[in-house]
Amino acid sequence: MDIKTREDVVSVLNMPFDEFEKTVKKQAFYTLIESKKNKVLVSGMIAYDNICKNWCTYCGMRAGNNKLKRYRLSLNDIFDIENQIKKAGLHSVFLISGEDPKYDFNDILKMVRHAKDIGLFVILAAGEQSLDGFKALKEAGLDEYALKYETQNRELFNKIKPSTTFDKRMEAIYNVKEAGLKLGSGSIVDFPHQTIENIADDIMLAYELKINWAPIIPYIPVPGTPLAGEGKAGNIFIMQKVISILRIMLPDVNITAQQPGEDLRKGLGDFEGNKNAILAGANVLFADMTPKEDKENFAVINNRMLNEVERIDDIIKSVGMERQ
Numbered sequence: 106m107d108i109k110t111r112e113d114v115v116s117v118l119n120m121p122f123d124e125f126e127k128t129v130k131k132q133a134f135y136t137l138i139e140s141k142k143n144k145v146l147v148s149g150m151i152a153y154d155n156i157c158k159n160w161c162t163y164c165g166m167r168a169g170n171n172k173l174k175r176y177r178l179s180l181n182d183i184f185d186i187e188n189q190i191k192k193a194g195l196h197s198v199f200l201i202s203g204e205d206p207k208y209d210f211n212d213i214l215k216m217v218r219h220a221k222d223i224g225l226f227v228i229l230a231a232g233e234q235s236l237d238g239f240k241a242l243k244e245a246g247l248d249e250y251a252l253k254y255e256t257q258n259r260e261l262f263n264k265i266k267p268s269t270t271f272d273k274r275m276e277a278i279y280n281v282k283e284a285g286l287k288l289g290s291g292s293i294v295d296f297p298h299q300t301i302e303n304i305a306d307d308i309m310l311a312y313e314l315k316i317n318w319a320p321i322i323p324y325i326p327v328p329g330t331p332l333a334g335e336g337k338a339g340n341i342f343i344m345q346k347v348i349s350i351l352r353i354m355l356p357d358v359n360i361t362a363q364q365p366g367e368d369l370r371k372g373l374g375d376f377e378g379n380k381n382a383i384l385a386g387a388n389v390l391f392a393d394m395t396p397k398e399d400k401e402n403f404a405v406i407n408n409r410m411l412n413e414v415e416r417i418d419d420i421i422k423s424v425g426m427e428r429q
């Protein structure tokens with residue numbers, strides 16, 4: 106099936122799941138096997154700082170959450186973990202933090218430079234930066250910057266992300282590209298007040314932006330956050346459809362396979378959730394290398410719980426693929 110227009114996207118999103126599984130999902134998996142040469146990309150992840158100045162209404166790390174234990178990793182700890190990632194045979198690192206104005210930008214440049222010097226592909230997500238900031242990161246060796254638009258609907262965006270605006274976010278996203286960095290971007294899938302048409306528009310924006318990576322997951326409510334009182338978790342079957350549509354529209358794109366299954370308490374490392382995501386066309390799994398005592402406090406969502414490398418290898422084998 107050809108999926109090119111917004112109408113095509115809406116029609117897949119509205120398709121009965123049985124029919125989707127027999128047609129579009131199979132096509133997406135074949136496209137994945139062909140475009141990624143039967144390989145799943147495994148990246149080491151370091152959540153180096155969970156302090157954030159922002160008040161996103163869905164996030165467990167929002168500024169007002171005083172119950173969360175906050176941490177910042179030192180530069181030396183980060184260098185050590187980057188070395189461990191290299192030693193584990195992985196080829197890329199994903200450095201992620203909240204928007205912490207007190208984390209020295211020069212230290213961010215240093216962690217990027219170190220990762221590059223030891224031969225890793227380097228991805229960073231540290232919120233909105235200026236064009237000069239993105240250029241400096243590129244100069245330090247950064248390969249890709251992840252900055253999500255979360256939703257292309259201006260009104261919904263401004264509601265769920267009150268510390269910034271849709272226009273500022275899109276300007277920063279275009280600046281990532283302007284600086285010559287690859288772009289990781291995408292939406293939260295199926296959050297309260299979002300319609301199927303909104304989800305279709307989110308997919309069309311990913312297509313227009315020619316993203317390199319779709320760091321997408323369904324909406325997972327975090328108790329105590331404002332949005333949690335406004336609706337339930339995103340539908341994991343819609344999530345699979347979004348993955349398949351993106352794979353068919355953008356055959357070479359990377360798509361997060363770390364997806365929840367039906368029991369959200371099993372987190373993003375759920376075996377069936379991850380397996381179904383790969384079968385729908387996703388191809389990226391993360392090994393969380395953040396120190397044990399800190400990782401559960403990187404609480405953008407509850408029960409994030411990513412897998413260790415060995416478990417990831419089991420998931421990859423279960424679908425007959427290999428680790429990249």
Ligand code: SF4
Pocket residue numbers: 157158159160161164165166167168202203204232405
């Ligand atoms: S989603 Fe990101 S920017 Fe928003 S509050 Fe959470 S950590 Fe901060």
